[in-house]
Amino acid sequence: MPAATDANVFTIGLLGAGNVGAQVARTLVEERELISARVGTPVKLIGVAVRDPETPRDWKIPGELLTTDAEALVDQADLVVELIGGMETAGSLIERALGRGAAVVTGNKALLASRGAELQAIAAETGAVLRYEAAVAGAIPILRPIEESLSGDRITKVMGIVNGTTNYILDQMDTTGAAFADALAEAQKLGYAEADPTADVEGHDAAAKAAILGTLAFHAPFTIDDVYCQGITEVTAEDIEAAAASGYVIKLLAIAEKRAEGAILRVHPTLLPRTHPLASVRGAFNAVFVVAENAGELMFYGQGAGGTPTSSAVMGDLVSVARRLRGPSAEAPAISSEVELPALPIEQAETQYYIDMEVADREGVIAEVARVLADHHVSIESMRQPGSVSVDGEVDTDNDAGAQVQIVTHRARERDLDDTVATLKGLGVVKSVNSVLRVEVEQ
Numbered sequence: 001m002p003a004a005t006d007a008n009v010f011t012i013g014l015l016g017a018g019n020v021g022a023q024v025a026r027t028l029v030e031e032r033e034l035i036s037a038r039v040g041t042p043v044k045l046i047g048v049a050v051r052d053p054e055t056p057r058d059w060k061i062p063g064e065l066l067t068t069d070a071e072a073l074v075d076q077a078d079l080v081v082e083l084i085g086g087m088e089t090a091g092s093l094i095e096r097a098l099g100r101g102a103a104v105v106t107g108n109k110a111l112l113a114s115r116g117a118e119l120q121a122i123a124a125e126t127g128a129v130l131r132y133e134a135a136v137a138g139a140i141p142i143l144r145p146i147e148e149s150l151s152g153d154r155i156t157k158v159m160g161i162v163n164g165t166t167n168y169i170l171d172q173m174d175t176t177g178a179a180f181a182d183a184l185a186e187a188q189k190l191g192y193a194e195a196d197p198t199a200d201v202e203g204h205d206a207a208a209k210a211a212i213l214g215t216l217a218f219h220a221p222f223t224i225d226d227v228y229c230q231g232i233t234e235v236t237a238e239d240i241e242a243a244a245a246s247g248y249v250i251k252l253l254a255i256a257e258k259r260a261e262g263a264i265l266r267v268h269p270t271l272l273p274r275t276h277p278l279a280s281v282r283g284a285f286n287a288v289f290v291v292a293e294n295a296g297e298l299m300f301y302g303q304g305a306g307g308t309p310t311s312s313a314v315m316g317d318l319v320s321v322a323r324r325l326r327g328p329s330a331e332a333p334a335i336s337s338e339v340e341l342p343a344l345p346i347e348q349a350e351t352q353y354y355i356d357m358e359v360a361d362r363e364g365v366i367a368e369v370a371r372v373l374a375d376h377h378v379s380i381e382s383m384r385q386p387g388s389v390s391v392d393g394e395v396d397t398d399n400d401a402g403a404q405v406q407i408v409t410h411r412a413r414e415r416d417l418d419d420t421v422a423t424l425k426g427l428g429v430v431k432s433v434n435s436v437l438r439v440e441v442e443q
């Protein structure tokens with residue numbers, strides 16, 4: 001582990017290099033310049049504490065950064081990123097870091113949901129900062145919106161799909177009829193599951209997140225012991241089938257609701273109408289609904305698990321904390337000029353297009369239209385001919401009447417599409433181009 005010498009450098013010590021930790025190490029090494037620019041001061045990863053330096057990892061960490069002495073690393077870094085997980089070791093290392101005033105960023109919901117208030121108290125005593133956006137709904141920014149963006153409102157309810165593993169399992173069972181065990185094995189392989197997946201399938205992981213969400217949303221400290229918890233192990237293929245037959249989908253929901261006399265925190269499998277926005281959350285994706293008195297309903301959606309997505313939330317906390325402690329100002333610059341990036345004209349946009357036109361209803365017309373598109377490098381994804389419609393609205397097969405043609409193109413350049421439409425309008429067989437609309441399919 002190299003020593004940090006330059007006092008201007010903001011130093012990071014990383015504990016744990018598993019699914020999430022390895023991706024944080026990669027970003028800190030490969031994107032060091034970008035991260036330093038975002039903070040406004042040089043940032044340096046000074047060490048990665050692991051149990052065994054020889055273990056192969058998702059990203060090969062430079063050997064000189066690896067150490068088995070987590071405590072020494074904690075004692076040296078300005079900011080400690082804890083991604084070991086679990087209660088004992090992680091808890092005492094975080095305590096040690098906060099105790100000496102170092103900032104801590106963690107994804108450890110189990111720890112936060114049982115000892116959150118105690119750790120915050122240590123931080124308050126030493127003036128240290130503790131952030132944990134990765135702990136709830138992985139990559140989705142949800143804690144900061146609750147704590148900051150909604151701090152001028154009253155939150156009344158939070159309801160979410162906050163466990164990727166169980167959503168993946170239930171979704172696979174619902175859509176492919178997969179067996180529980182196979183779907184769980186796949187979720188583990190993809191890095192969604194906790195080290196012990198019992199925490200996922202028994203609902204404990206979601207319950208920890210419910211406690212954290214309730215605490216921040218309602219400004220009152222809750223722990224995992226305050227959360228009613230029922231997992232998905234009792235959900236059968238028959239339940240899923242029966243729910244589907246009645247227009248429902250089964251989701252594991254974490255719910256925190258405020259009542260006049262207190263708060264109810266609960267995690268359980270829930271039947272949701274298929275029309276509900278949370279019902280469309282597929283695979284390992286998460287989504288969190290927040291209801292606030294003035295804001296009304298809000299929904300946050302994204303990847304709730306997996307090493308790379310979760311590392312984004314860790315890095316966001318890291319940059320935000322480092323900026324606060326070392327940046328040129330407490331806040332990010334209102335308008336950043338970090339990158340020179342011109343605004344391009346619309347002609348350079350690329351998307352799919354829907355074209356509705358009226359053409360002469362005779363042989364060869366479609367081929368002629370298709371040729372115009374091909375000549376302009378616009379390819380056709382689908383074409384519909386709803387039927388020839390006469391002026392009185394009756395379907396008319398008379399060859400002299402116009403025929404409606406609706407085309408959806410593949411991705412094309414706006415410039416090529418403009419030229420295509422101009423040429424189509426000038427074509428003898430095209431009576432009119434009625435609509436041109438853009439289609440966004442790709443993410």
Ligand SMILES: NC(=O)c1ccc[n+]([C@@H]2O[C@H](COP(=O)([O-])OP(=O)(O)OC[C@H]3O[C@@H](n4cnc5c(N)ncnc54)[C@H](O)[C@@H]3O)[C@@H](O)[C@H]2O)c1
Nearest residue numbers: 016017018019020049050051083084085107108305306310
């Ligand atoms: N994987 C996800 O999708 C995800 C999402 C959100 C939050 N989290 C949280 O992030 C944390 C890490 O999750 P993960 O999926 O990367 O777990 P992981 O099990 O893949 O990684 C943990 C790593 O820490 C190492 N470790 C254990 N004890 C250690 C010690 N004393 N010193 C050094 N290293 C030690 C382990 O060998 C392992 O490599 C957990 O708190 C988890 O709940 C994970």
Ligand SMILES: N[C@@H](CCO)C(=O)O
Nearest residue numbers: 163164165193194305
């Ligand atoms: N095991 C958790 C990781 C994210 O917290 C999940 O499946 O959602």
Ligand code: NA
Nearest residue numbers: 133136138140
């Ligand atoms: Na998050």
